[in-house]
Amino acid sequence: MASAKQLTLSLVKPGDEPVAGNREDSHSVQPSPWMARVLSRDNLNRALKQVRRNKGAPGIDGMTVDELPDYLRRHWPEIRQQLLQQTYRPKPVRRVTIPKANGGSRPLGIPTVLDRFIQQAIAQVIQQDWELRFHPRSYGFRPGRSAHQAVRYGQQCAREGRNWVVDLDLEAFFDRVNHDRLMARLKRHTPDKPLLRLINRYLKAGVQIDHHKELTPEGVPQGGPLSPVLANVVLDELDWELERRNLKFARYADDCQIYVGSRCAGERVMVSLTRFIEDSLRLTVNTRKSAVDRPWNRSFLGFTLSRKGQRLKVADKAITKLKTQIRNLSRRTRGHSLA
DNA sequence: TGTCACGCTAC
């Protein structure tokens, strides 16, 4: 079995940096600056490692992550060529529905392992472009940041006297991302035509249902390696709008809390922000789950802030979840040892 | 440094 290192080294020749004065012919296309970064040896190496490490299930073509290295060894040169010539077409995603904790269901969109590999390579580049531009109070899906840090900041706001919170929840956030808004926003710090075109093709790749594909005019697939960073690019617009209004907030994916000093201010913010999100971002605010309330009445990322703003409490929901898990675990191990 | 489990948050 060939090691991952050996494999990618043979996949990508050192010549992927443009050679000066290289004559253009039909067999070699000069990569655009961003495509060169996506297709660089080191970046592809990291991407392949990540996809294999996840050990995820196959997409519509049935190819497993263990089969991917062998497939790439045979087909990567032509795929790479298609990517450079902008003729590559991603496969539609596979639809799998999984239950959510609150009783609902979550539609996953599982790309083929090849597309997960390419998306991962793109995601690593996009993340580089955007990480420093993202708002400091955006905590979800970002390296070096955690839910704990988001909650700690909320606690600090409450301690400083902002004892009211606007708790915003967006409806089916990933599934309703507006493609035009996303692409326009993406162009700001990733101004590369070929790469943007490829990303747009991933957005429009569709979902395979039986034998035909269903269009995806909106949304990013829940299950694509690229989706989290794209989600942050969309909501980056919200972050800087909040900043412009001098509001204190913490956001983790679509879960956003804004800390204000009075109920009145909270109501005002809720109304105007709902309009901004629906008009400008083209997203829907979930009015059932959103609310203006005191921080100690709401749970945020599995925690609730205590009344004095000095302590963090693990939310009741998280406690009961843990308890049932422990019960199940002890019952199961007991059963096994008896049998 | 690197590999492998497990847990939590989010979609």
Added chain:
RNA sequence: CUUGUAGCGUGACA
């Protein structure tokens, strides 16, 4: 057997 992805955390091993 079915279930994808990102981030963080704990532990183990070398």
